[in-house]
Amino acid sequence: MRLSNFLVAALTVGPVASLSADVYGLKTHDPTSQPPTHLYVFEEDGSAFTDLGELLVSGASVDADALAIAASGELYAYQIFGPDSQLLSIDTGSVTGTPIGMALFGREIRGAVFDLQGHLWVADALSDEVLQVDPATGEVIGTPAALTLDGSDFDLSTVCDLAVRSDGRITVCHNNEIYAVDPTSGWLSLRGSVSTSYAFAGLTYSAGADCPLHVFFYDVSHSDDVGYLVEFAAYSVNVQYPDVIPHYNSGRGDLAAQPATTGGPCPADLDDDWDTDQADLGVLLAAYGLTAAGDLDGDGDTDQADLGTLLADYGCTPCD
Numbered sequence: 001m002r003l004s005n006f007l008v009a010a011l012t013v014g015p016v017a018s019l020s021a022d023v024y025g026l027k028t029h030d031p032t033s034q035p036p037t038h039l040y041v042f043e044e045d046g047s048a049f050t051d052l053g054e055l056l057v058s059g060a061s062v063d064a065d066a067l068a069i070a071a072s073g074e075l076y077a078y079q080i081f082g083p084d085s086q087l088l089s090i091d092t093g094s095v096t097g098t099p100i101g102m103a104l105f106g107r108e109i110r111g112a113v114f115d116l117q118g119h120l121w122v123a124d125a126l127s128d129e130v131l132q133v134d135p136a137t138g139e140v141i142g143t144p145a146a147l148t149l150d151g152s153d154f155d156l157s158t159v160c161d162l163a164v165r166s167d168g169r170i171t172v173c174h175n176n177e178i179y180a181v182d183p184t185s186g187w188l189s190l191r192g193s194v195s196t197s198y199a200f201a202g203l204t205y206s207a208g209a210d211c212p213l214h215v216f217f218y219d220v221s222h223s224d225d226v227g228y229l230v231e232f233a234a235y236s237v238n239v240q241y242p243d244v245i246p247h248y249n250s251g252r253g254d255l256a257a258q259p260a261t262t263g264g265p266c267p268a269d270l271d272d273d274w275d276t277d278q279a280d281l282g283v284l285l286a287a288y289g290l291t292a293a294g295d296l297d298g299d300g301d302t303d304q305a306d307l308g309t310l311l312a313d314y315g316c317t318p319c320d
Contacts, residue, residue, distance in 0.1 A: 037061070110201075202218030225241065225243065
């Protein structure tokens with residue numbers, strides 16, 4: 001088929017239906033972070049927030065952070081004690097944690113997320129590194145990646161978290177700033193920021209959200225609020241649950257939900273402006289048969305298959 005003839009095809013993509021899902025969270029006590037830690041869960045539409053109670057390990061109150069949920073629904077977190085961190089399996093019914101393996105000594109794990117392939121990544125705010133951890137043993141896999149921004153070492157705040165988008169990209173929050181991060185290299189790229197009156201200790205995308213580009217947050221600086229940011233609209237802040245668990249001020253905490261695996265970022269957005277339009281078509285046509293700049297199917301070139309993918313996605317815009 002001639003390229004000119006192929007271009008006359010017009011395809012329409014319908015909206016992706018949202019799913020029902022819960023977001024879990026942790027809230028520790030101030031100052032900085034100490035027991036008790038409460039586990040909570042909320043509906044993404046703002047309709048219900050439930051404090052599940054104080055998290056206990058062997059009957060004792062603990063300081064916990066770095067919440068993550070596996071595709072199977074299993075919930076994990078880290079117990080923080082001094083400069084060390086212990087991986088826990090969380091039972092949401094009894095609100096108890098069970099240690100997994102040995103503690104990570106000399107590491108303060110403040111963020112965690114499972115990627116779309118089921119790998120557990122954690123953020124160490126003490127050494128400013130991202131690590132892969134085996135959730136079955138708690139052991140570090142491979143070599144930790146030191147965080148860097150523009151070639152310089154990055155000092156990660158304890159007010160931080162990791163989250164994964166529906167396209168598999170991993171995001172890290174650092175106080176009021178949002179970064180894209182490559183967990184294998186540690187390279188950071190600033191995606192946006194909000195008012196310095198906010199500090200996000202928890203961040204997560206979710207399969208149940210009306211828009212997979214809505215990223216849910218837990219703020220520990222402004223008013224202990226929970227809500228969502230609209231990623232493609234300069235991370236505009238939308239509070240759903242103000243001052244959660246109000247009988248004590250927050251120290252640190254976290255959020256976790258199973259991420260969307262469809263929807264969200266437009267798959268053929270070649271210029272990273274959140275939609276698929278004439279500009280993306282221009283990028284692809286300029287690369288057609290010459291370079292991989294328009295490669296959308298991962299086969300290392302720009303050809304008719306990539307053009308078909310783009311035309312199928314043409315007109316895609318992020319949800320609002």
